[in-house]
Structure formats: structure tokens, C-alpha cells
Amino acid sequence: MSILNVEHLSHGFGDRAIFDDVSFRLLKGEHIGLIGANGEGKSTFMNIITGKLEPDAGKVEWSKRVRVGYLDQHSVLEPTDTIRDALKKAFSYLFDLEQEMNEYYMKMGDASEDEVTAMLEEVGTIQDILEHNDFYIIDSKVEEAARGLGLADIGLDRKVDELSGGQRTKVLLTKLLLEKPDILLLDEPTNYLDAEHIAWLKRYLTEYENAFILISHDIPFLTEVINLIYNMENLKLDRYSCSYDEFLKIREARKQQIEAAYKRQQQEIADLKDFVARNKARISTRNMAMSRQKKIG
Numbered sequence: 001m002s003i004l005n006v007e008h009l010s011h012g013f014g015d016r017a018i019f020d021d022v023s024f025r026l027l028k029g030e031h032i033g034l035i036g037a038n039g040e041g042k043s044t045f046m047n048i049i050t051g052k053l054e055p056d057a058g059k060v061e062w063s064k065r066v067r068v069g070y071l072d073q074h075s076v077l078e079p080t081d082t083i084r085d086a087l088k089k090a091f092s093y094l095f096d097l098e099q100e101m102n103e104y105y106m107k108m109g110d111a112s113e114d115e116v117t118a119m120l121e122e123v124g125t126i127q128d129i130l131e132h133n134d135f136y137i138i139d140s141k142v143e144e145a146a147r148g149l150g151l152a153d154i155g156l157d158r159k160v161d162e163l164s165g166g167q168r169t170k171v172l173l174t175k176l177l178l179e180k181p182d183i184l185l186l187d188e189p190t191n192y193l194d195a196e197h198i199a200w201l202k203r204y205l206t207e208y209e210n211a212f213i214l215i216s217h218d219i220p221f222l223t224e225v226i227n228l229i230y231n232m233e234n235l236k237l238d239r240y241s242c243s244y245d246e247f248l249k250i251r252e253a254r255k256q257q258i259e260a261a262y263k264r265q266q267q268e269i270a271d272l273k274d275f276v277a278r279n280k281a282r283i284s285t286r287n288m289a290m291s292r293q294k295k296i297g
């Protein structure tokens with residue numbers, strides 16, 4: 001099932017073109033590495049699919065009810081929250097469901113038997129969602145992730161407005177991971193992490209059951225967690241369903257093919273020019289002879 005569909009996307013800034021007629025499709029559970037040289041347009045692509053930037057042309061279509069998680073530098077944290085409060089907010093949609101469930105229980109007192117049956121069914125569905133999404137072990141989930149990314153060392157009871165920029169970003173990343181969105185969009189997530197936390201994130205992403213698109217200049221990290229590559233080059237986005245090493249080989253082979261074809265073409269042009277130069281005299285004499293002949297004829 002396709003979660004995201006991008007068709008005929010074109011975009012540029014001023015007279016600098018970034019994308020020319022790009023199409024892209026993301027399926028459930030795909031772990032994508034989005035790669036390309038500096039300034040090719042990787043972050044721009046993220047901004048376009050998240051709706052932050054309106055493309056010049058093309059369409060971006062998300063399937064219904066998809067939860068998208070994007071690590072955005074400008075996301076805000078409630079300044080009076082502690083780190084723990086901020087992280088728990090990852091589960092706010094589950095707390096809302098719990099509230100809804102409690103309301104059903106309250107109403108059951110004055111309901112008819114049929115109504116109670118219907119309400120119990122609703123309650124059952126909500127229970128399933130809560131259990132499936134770790135609602136009853138939220139505290140241990142929060143602590144596990146906080147340890148993994150190094151927030152536990154800062155202290156979960158610290159207020160978020162006392163934190164440095166890098167520490168806040170860590171809180172945002174941890175919260176995002178706890179939300180377990182259907183698709184996670186990560187632009188250079190290792191920038192503010194130490195080696196041990198990168199190792200934790202690596203394990204987390206490898207085991208992530210939902211989809212993600214990862215931009216990272218940390219190639220060893222990227223290589224380990226992805227199973228699909230999209231390479232951005234020459235205004236295009238190409239899909240490679242292989243490892244990073246295989247991708248490099250394929251790309252190298254393609255480059256050599258193009259170079260060889262170019263050399264062949266240049267050689268043919270040179271040969272032709274040479275032929276014309278060597279036979280110029282003869283050709284013009286013959287042309288003259290022919291036109292003379294015509295005149296005579």
C-alpha cells in the first residue's frame with residue numbers, strides 16, 4: 001500500500017532548478033536513505049512533502065489518516081514542562097482515548113442493555129488500541145528512550161526551558177520516536193548525538209516497524225539502517241533497491257557507460273571531420289564537375 005505519492009514534481013529557487021519532473025512513491029515499512037551531494041535539494045524535498053513549501057508544479061498525496069513525524073528545528077516545547085512531561089505528550093492521543101473510554105463507563109450506569117452492549121464494543125476497540133500502543137507501559141517506554149538518547153543523564157525532572165538548543169533537539173527527537181508515526185522523517189538526526197546514542201538510534205531504526213526517510217551524511221550509520229536508496233542528482237530522484245555499497249557500484253558502472261558512449265561519439269565526430277578535411281579538395285572538385293556536367297547536360 002502506498003503511503004505517499006509524489007507525481008511530476010518540479011521546483012526551483014529563482015533561476016536555480018532543483019527538481020525536474022520527479023515522481024516518488026513510499027510504501028508501508030520502507031526504510032529509505034535519501035542521499036545526494038550538498039545543495040542537491042534533500043531538505044527541500046522534505047519541506048515539500050511535509051507541506052512547508054509549495055512546489056512550482058506537481059502533486060503530493062498522502063494516504064488517509066497517516067501519522068507523519070518530522071523533526072523540525074522550530075517545533076516548540078511548553079517551557080514549564082519537565083523533560084518527562086514533554087516526552088509523555090507523545091502519547092497524548094492515547095490519553096484522549098482513555099478519557100473517551102472512561103466516559104463510556106460513566107454512561108453505562110443509566111444505559112439500556114442494548115446500549116451497554118454497543119458501548120462495551122467501543123470500549124473493547126479502545127482497549128486494544130491502548131494495549132497495542134504501549135499505553136500501560138508508557139513510563140518504562142519513556143525511561144528506556146530517555147536513557148537511549150542520553151536524556152536520563154540530564155535528568156528527566158529538569159524543566160525544558162533550562163536546556164540548551166542541542167538538548168532540546170534531543171527531547172524533540174526522543175518524543176518523535178516515542179510517537180511511532182507511520183512515517184518518520186529525519187534530516188541529519190545524528191548531528192547532536194554522541195557515539196553511544198547513535199548506536200542506540202541505529203538499533204531503534206533497524207527494528208522500526210513503520211516507514212522512515214533518513215537524510216544523513218554519516219554513511220556507516222545510514223548504510224546499516226536503510227533497505228532502499230533514493231539518490232538525488234541532476235534534478236532527478238532515482239530509486240535503488242539495494243545496499244549502499246551496491247548502489248555505489250551501479251552508479252560507477254553507469255557513469256563509465258555514459259563516459260564511454262560520450263568518448264565514442266566524440267571519436268566519430270573527429271573521424272568525420274578528418275574525413276571531410278582530407279577529402280575536401282576532391283569533394284569540391286567533384287561538386288564542381290557535377291554542376292558543370294549539369295550545366296552541360
Ligand SMILES: Nc1ncnc2c1ncn2[C@@H]1O[C@H](COP(=O)(O)OP(=O)(O)OP(=O)(O)O)[C@@H](O)[C@H]1O
Binds near residue numbers: 013038040041043
Ligand atoms: N528558501 C530558499 N530560497 C532560496 N534558495 C534555497 C532555499 N532553500 C534552499 N535553497 C537552495 O536550494 C538548494 C538545495 O537546498 P537544500 O537545503 O534542499 O539542499 P540539501 O540537499 O539539503 O543540502 P545539504 O546536504 O547541504 O543539507 C541549495 O542551493 C540552497 O541554497
Ligand SMILES: [Mg+2]
Binds near residue numbers: 042043044
Ligand atoms: Mg539539507
